[in-house]
């Protein structure tokens with residue numbers, strides 16, 4: 001019999017306040033705006049020798065490190081085929097059709113995602129957290145879900161499952 005337990009973490013400090021805009025319906029591009037994003041995480045696994053699924057404090061710290069990297073930044077969809085970005089010196093320029101935005105490099109985070117939707121941000125955070133858990137603890141959970149709330153009562157979740 002496989003026993004599965006889960007832990008869930010959501011804290012007032014697991015937030016990031018960031019700028020973004022997305023494209024949708026092919027040729028529509030939002031205006032630049034921002035959100036106070038809030039993150040929750042649920043991790044499933046068997047119990048370790050301490051009778052833990054995973055150390056809450058470590059999990060909160062890793063999530064905080066990830067949200068800190070996104071906080072007070074312009075979120076750039078690095079693999080978008082519609083919003084093209086170029087980095088020249090200390091400047092990042094985004095282009096969509098005849099519109100152009102330019103930001104200081106240090107104000108941007110270029111993400112390996114095609115659109116900065118809450119769904120793909122959740123997936124990116126899952127990927128970052130899985131990498132940290134593997135690297136620091138050689139730990140692979142049974143499943144890992146991250147919810148990204150974009151505005152009050154409006155959230156997307158990505159769930160990764162082992163195997």
Ligand SMILES: [Zn+2]
Pocket residue numbers: 020021033034035
């Ligand atoms: Zn938005």
